Structures are given as structure tokens and as C-alpha cells.
Amino acid sequence: MRTNQSGQIVLENIGRDYITGSRRFAALSGVSIDIGAGECVAVVGKSGSGKTTLTNLLTGIDSPSTGTIYIGGNPIHSMSQNALTAWRGRHVGVIFQFFQLLPTLTVAENVMLPMDFCATFARAERRPRAMALLERLGIADQADKLPADLSGGQQQRAAIARALANDPPILVADEPTGNLDSATADDVMSLLAALAKEGRTLIIVTHEHDFARFFTRTITLCDGIITSDVQSPRANK
Numbered sequence: 001m002r003t004n005q006s007g008q009i010v011l012e013n014i015g016r017d018y019i020t021g022s023r024r025f026a027a028l029s030g031v032s033i034d035i036g037a038g039e040c041v042a043v044v045g046k047s048g049s050g051k052t053t054l055t056n057l058l059t060g061i062d063s064p065s066t067g068t069i070y071i072g073g074n075p076i077h078s079m080s081q082n083a084l085t086a087w088r089g090r091h092v093g094v095i096f097q098f099f100q101l102l103p104t105l106t107v108a109e110n111v112m113l114p115m116d117f118c119a120t121f122a123r124a125e126r127r128p129r130a131m132a133l134l135e136r137l138g139i140a141d142q143a144d145k146l147p148a149d150l151s152g153g154q155q156q157r158a159a160i161a162r163a164l165a166n167d168p169p170i171l172v173a174d175e176p177t178g179n180l181d182s183a184t185a186d187d188v189m190s191l192l193a194a195l196a197k198e199g200r201t202l203i204i205v206t207h208e209h210d211f212a213r214f215f216t217r218t219i220t221l222c223d224g225i226i227t228s229d230v231q232s233p234r235a236n237k
């Protein structure tokens with residue numbers, strides 16, 4: 001279990017405006033959240049409510065128009081793009097609906113990429129670490145295949161292994177089960193929830209209400225504003 005606060009996320013009065021021509025549109029406004037290390041948080045809301053905008057801010061893929069974001073004490077709202085990219089590689093694992101594995105690299109090479117990019121592990125340690133992660137995700141036997149040769153569930157497991165490559169304190173997943181059948185989706189969500197129990201912070205955008213049991217907290221967005229923020233005991237403890 002992690003004991004430090006590197007997984008703590010504090011957003012204060014966040015706004016994100018998009019400007020199209022002469023129109024300014026507030027995709028998020030007045031969003032303040034304090035998420036403790038190890039929380040497993042669902043972000044829900046109708047299409048267009050601002051969920052992806054919020055996750056892009058948490059991963060440093062995007063920056064807020066107003067407000068502050070401190071992650072593990074780092075002021076990511078004020079970092080340069082280069083600093084953000086370096087920070088993200090070590091601190092946040094990102095999981096996407098459509099996996100986004102590089103199609104020309106093997107599964108193991110995909111998992112090694114974040115380690116290669118950040119040089120977090122010595123070169124000789126990278127493949128063994130990738131194999132250990134794939135073993136943990138139950139797909140070590142797929143390591144030398146290309147992503148296209150795997151099922152959707154296996155590809156998402158590979159993407160989770162890649163997200164864990166640099167042992168980040170935070171995982172952010174945008175609709176990670178949106179492209180999977182319901183049994184596979186349940187397996188993937190169980191896996192993700194287990195990672196939160198190790199002390200990682202998990203933020204998961206989901207449309208699926210069946211998954212409420214996996215979360216310790218559910219944040220609902222509507223038109224860019226938080227309309228509810230409910231803590232719940234994790235039922236599958």
C-alpha cells in the first residue's frame with residue numbers, strides 16, 4: 001500500500017473555455033474537487049457534460065482557462081508543455097476506450113514504451129518488467145503478438161499494463177469498458193478497482209451504472225458543473 005500523498009488531486013475553481021470564432025463556451029466552470037490518494041472515483045454525466053475535458057486536465061493533456069490543479073503537490077496548471085509531458089509519464093497512467101496501442105509494436109514493446117520514454121528503469125530491466133505486468137494482467141502469453149491479434153479485452157489489459165509501466169500513483173481511464181462486452185467489461189473494472197486498493201488513485205469516466213459497486217465516490221457533471229459528489233463504501237472490499 002502506498003503511504004505518501006503523490007496520488008492526491010486538488011482542483012480549485014477550475015474553468016475550461018473553448019473559443020470558436022467569436023463564441024466562448026464554458027465546458028467546465030467552478031469545478032473544485034479534493035481527491036485523496038487511493039480513492040476510486042467514477043466521473044459520470046450525460047454526453048457533453050465535460051467528463052473528457054476534466055480528465056484531459058487531470059492528465060495534463062490540456063490546461064485550465066482558470067483555477068489551479070495540484071497533483072501530489074505539483075502545480076500542474078502552471079507547468080510548461082515539456083514539463084507536463086515529463087510529469088505525466090511518471091505520475092499518471094492513462095487508459096482509453098479504444099486502447100490506443102501502437103499497431104506495429106508487439107504487446108510487450110507497447111508496455112515498454114513509457115519506460116523507454118521516461119528512462120524510469122534501466123534498459124535491461126524493461127522487458128522483464130513488461131513481462132511481469134503482462135503476467136499480472138493474465139496475458140503474458142500474448143506478449144510477442146501484435147495488438148490486432150488480441151481480443152478487445154486482451155488489448156485493454158495490455159493498455160492497463162502499459163499504463164502501469166512507470167508505476168504511477170494515478171490512473172485515469174476514459175470509458176475503459178465502452179468497447180467491451182459486459183462480461184469482459186466487468187473483469188476489466190474489477191482489475192482496475194484492485195489497483196486502487198493498492199493505494200493508487202483511480203479516476204474513471206463511465207456511462208455504465210452497473211459499476212457503482214467498484215467506486216468509493218461518484219462525481220456527476222452536468223453542463224460543466226459538478227451537480228453531485230457522493231462518497232460510498234466500496235461494496236466489493
Ligand SMILES: Nc1ncnc2c1ncn2[C@@H]1O[C@H](COP(=O)(O)OP(=O)(O)OP(=O)(O)O)[C@@H](O)[C@H]1O
Binds near residue numbers: 020045048050051052
Ligand atoms: N476542442 C473543443 N472545441 C470546442 N468545444 C469543445 C471542444 N472539446 C469539447 N468541447 C465541448 O465541450 C463540452 C464538453 O465536452 P466533453 O467532451 O468534455 O464532454 P463529455 O462529457 O466527455 O461527452 P461524451 O460523454 O460525449 O464524451 C461539449 O459541449 C463539447 O462540444
